[in-house]
Amino acid sequence: MYEKLPKQYWAIQDYLLYAYDVLGDMLRQADSKDLSSFTIQYKEDSEHDSLEKAEDIFEWLDNNGYHEKAVDFFTAHVFFLLLKDFCYYMYESISCAERGKVTVSYSLLRKPLRDNLLYLEWLLSDKEEFYETFLYGSIEDYDISNYKIFNRNRISSIIKKASTFSYMGDALNYDDIVYKFRFSGKDEIGLQRIWNQSMHLVTTSPNYKTEKNNLNFIFADEQLWSEYWDYYYHVVPQLMAYVLEICEALFLSIVKVDSFNLFMNRNIRFIKYANVYPFFGSFNELNQVTKLLYSTIEDSNSGIKIICENCSSDITLTTNVLNQMINGYWLCCSSCNREQNICKYYTDYFQLDF
Secondary structure, three states, X not given: OOOOOOHHHHHHHHHHHHHHHHXXXXXXXXXHOOOOOOOOOOOOOHHHHHHHHOOXXXXXXXXXXXXXXXXXXXXXHHHHHHHHHHXXXXXXXXXXXXXOOHHHHHHHHHHHHHHHHHHHXXXXXXXXXXXXXXXXXXXXXXXXXXXXXXXXXXHHHHHHHHHHOOOOHHXXXXXXXXXXXXXXXXXXXXXXXXHHHHHOOOOOOOOOOOOOOOOOOOOOOHHHHHHHHHHHHXXXXXXXXXXXXXXXXXXXXXXXXXXXXXXXXXXXXXXXXXXXOOOOOOHHHHHHHHHHHHHHHHHOOOOEEEEOOOXXXXXXXXXXXXXXXXXXXXXXXXXXXXXXXXXXXXXXXXXXXO
C-alpha cells in the first residue's frame, strides 16, 4: 500500500490521513455553506450605506453596537484561515513521513503545531481577548514567539483552558502532555529539540546541543533514522487527535450539528484513534463505545439514511454499513457499487427518517 513506509506504520498513516480529511472537510463546508459570512439586522436603514463605506468592518461593527456580531464573524474568518494554513503544512509533513523524508517531515510540523494550533487554542479559550488583542493591540501583543508575553505559564494555561472547552481534548492533554510535546525543550518527549536540530546543522542549547565533530542529522545512521521515524508515528497521531477536538469545538461554535451526527462524529473518531493508539482508551471503553454505536443502529430500525454522493440513492445505515465506516475509510453503495470517502465532519451526512 505504501511503497517506502514500514508496514507497522500503515494503519497509523491511514489514521493521519483520515484526521487530515476531516479537517479538510470542515474547510470544504466553510466554502460550500459560506460559513465565514454573516448577516446583520440594521437598526436604521442608513447603516447599510455606512457599513459599505467603512474602511474597517470590525471597527464599524464595534462602534455601532454590533460587537458580538463582530467577534463571531472574526472567529469564523480567522478559524478557517488558520485551519487552511495548518492543513497545507500538515499534509506535506505526513506525505514526507510516508516517503521517509524524516527531517523534512519534522521541520514542516513546527509552524502548524506550535503557531497555528496555539492561535486556534487561544481563539477557542478566549475569543474576546484574541479579538481585542489582534485588532486593537500591538503586533508584539499577539506574537506568540514573544516570550515576555507568551511565557510558559500563559501558553500552558491557554492549552489547558482550550482543551476543557472541547469534547475529549482534556483527556488527550493528560499530564500537560500537549504542552510538553510542542513547547518543552527540556523534556525528552518534546518536539522542540527535534525541530531545532532538523532546521539547524549546529545547535548550542544545553538541552539539544550538537555533539562535538558532528552536524545535526548529517551523519545519522539507519538506526537513528529509524528511531526518529518511529517517534513521528508515536507523537503525531496523539497531536492530530487533539487538533480534531479543538477544531470541532470551534467549528460547532459556527455551524449547528444535530445530536445524531455529532454522536457519530465523536464515536467513530474515538474508535479509529483508539484502534491505532490503544493506550488512550482502555479495551473496556472501546468496547462500550462500539456496543453503543451498534445498539443505536439496531434500535433505529433502519430509520437512518446516507445519501450516495455518486448516484443519490439512499444507503441505509445498517450494522454492515457501520462496519465499513468503523473499520475502513470508504463506503460502498449497493445501488451503484461505487465507493465514497467517509472521512468527513458529519453535519447533515446522516438523515433520520423517524
